[in-house]
Amino acid sequence: MSDDIQKNGDMAATGKKSVLKTAGEFIWNSIGAIFRGEFLIRLRFDRYFMHIIYLFFLAVLSIWIKLEIEQTMATMEDNKEILEDYKIYHAQKTCELVSIDRLSTVQEMLKNAGSQLTIPDKPADRIR
Numbered sequence: 001m002s003d004d005i006q007k008n009g010d011m012a013a014t015g016k017k018s019v020l021k022t023a024g025e026f027i028w029n030s031i032g033a034i035f036r037g038e039f040l041i042r043l044r045f046d047r048y049f050m051h052i053i054y055l056f057f058l059a060v061l062s063i064w065i066k067l068e069i070e071q072t073m074a075t076m077e078d079n080k081e082i083l084e085d086y087k088i089y090h091a092q093k094t095c096e097l098v099s100i101d102r103l104s105t106v107q108e109m110l111k112n113a114g115s116q117l118t119i120p121d122k123p124a125d126r127i128r
Contacts (some may be wrong), residue, residue, distance in 0.1 A: 103119065107119060
């Protein structure tokens with residue numbers, strides 16, 4: 001009886017070795033097929049070639065669109081900063097224009113420039 005147990009144990013060990021050997025050969029052949037470019041053909045993916053090309057095209061298109069969106073967003077952020085600068089500049093110019101718009105300021109500027117112009121005594125006449 002002990003001989004039977006020993007034989008069964010040897011068979012199990014031999015079976016494990018053959019399974020490991022078969023798995024090792026499969027992995028080694030698969031790696032070789034990958035390097036030779038035959039792996040997809042062995043798996044019969046050649047009938048799905050157009051689908052694979054289509055998915056690759058979609059992936060590239062998706063990445064390209066994402067990069068374009070990021071570039072546009074970066075440009076928008078730069079433009080927001082420039083717009084804030086222009087808003088400040090516009091506010092400064094508006095303040096200067098309001099201060100110059102007063103009649104007394106205009107009269108002083110004309111005197112400083114040496115002009116003979118003064119404030120009119122009566123409203124302008126219409127010529128018909």
